[in-house]
Amino acid sequence: MNPSPMIRAYRPADRAAVADVCVSTADEGGDSRALYPDEGLMPALFAEPYCVLEPGLSFVLDDGNGRAVGYVVGTGDTAEFAARFRDTWIPRVAHRYPARTTPPRTPSEAMVALLHTPERMVLPELAGYPAHLHIDLLPAFQRRGHGRALMRTILAALHDRGVPMVHLGMVTANRPARAFYDRLGFHEIPVTDPGPLTYLGRRTAPEEAERRPVQGSGDAQGA
Secondary structure (H helix, E strand, O other): OOOOOEEEEOOHHHHHHHHHHHHHHOEOOEOOOOOOOOOOHHHHHHOHHHHHHOHHHEEEEEOOOOOEEEEEEEEOOHHHHHHHHHHHHHHHHOOOOOOOOOOOOOHHHHHHHHHOOHHHHOOHHHOOOOEEEEEEEOHHHOOOOHHHHHHHHHHHHHHHOOOOEEEEEEEOOOHHHHHHHHHOOOEEOOOOOOOOEEEEEEEOOOOHHHHOOOOOOOOOOOO
16 A cells, blocks of 8 residues: 655755755746756745744655655744844855846846845735745645645644734746635735735635535645
8 A cells, every 4th residue: 555645844854855846846836947957046945944944834745755745834924034034044055146246137047136135025015914835746746635735734833823814925827826725715915016926815724614625626836
């Protein structure tokens, strides 16, 4: 009998597998290696800093054999996390991704610019949604209910910490991800200048629909 996937806390030994999940889903839900050739770049922005700075809010989907094939990471205080990102995380990776002095000309350079501007996470329209999260799953494990289970796990952890509301930013073009979040009770948060992103939010407390089994639920794709 094949072992069943399970959700567990992130462990440092999961670092490479979590990075692979991030890279494999970072281009609107698809593999990002052609767009961002340096495979360490996207994890350095959207996965690793959470695992290091917020280990208590970092969870993985274990394939049953010890390998992480999906993850959800987040923070309960976005403003505080952005400050720690600048003070603690950037010094750890700046030698690999130094700050640029000229405007970005490639997708990778644009991501490096984001890396060095963590204050971008703090938007006035999101003040009522202090927590934020990122979720990704390898394609083979999507549309099997695992994404929903990962979301329930981090929402419960945030709720237990007394954090009432959470938000996320998703690439607007990633329609399957938007459908997934809609099914989980997320609603759109108007932001003055969202760029290529749509911001969504919800309570961390279970929605009524989350208390009932849902048939045919899909999973998120992309960061």
